[in-house]
Amino acid sequence: GQQVMQIPQYQHVQEGEDFTTYCNSSTTLSNIQWYKQRPGGHPVFLIQLVKSGEVKKQKRLTFQFGEAKKNSSLHITATQTTDVGTYFCADAGGGADGLTFGKGTHLIIQP
């Protein structure tokens, strides 16, 4: 898999505020997947983006894939305490290898 850069590493927000994490690659991604890992837990698949410019929504979560397929973002509207965790983007690489994960963004929510 290719290397994906993910920012920010940590994000502190007040409950109710919005949150966004970004992933960038220097090369074109075949597809990008997003996972959430709760503290002490394992990663759980959220969504996969395949098409250029694709936008998908899951309730308060909005996922975007850039037109050039080199970047992606996850936006959470009006965060809740249940959103706490680490959000990872992952590049499938187009091959048989396992996913290459970004460094993750740790979302910390202050009530």
Next chain:
Amino acid sequence: GAVVSQHPSWVICKSGTSVKIECRSLDFQATTMFWYRQFPKQSLMLMATSNEGSKATYEQGVEKDKFLINHASLTLSTLTVTSAHPEDSSFYICSASPGQRNSPLHFGNGTRLTVT
């Protein structure tokens, strides 16, 4: 569906001993499973790709003689940490997918290994 079970959840062992971690796909067959390692507050690093009926493919920098992988059946892969040392203490997670290549992965609950 698509449940991956990993055992044990945690293990404490003495330096020099070996530890075996099991990863099972409970409701699907997995010709390929992936083993990841995660240090606290860090990302998941792919260690190796476990292939049913053949040798595992290790990532650069991962010692294959230290991290033995066996994928004897379509539902079971094992990772054995041999001659464990304190620096091997980490969170080990396996994953698999019931779908085709590049399909989303389902992760086991992970194994927290502490070597004293």
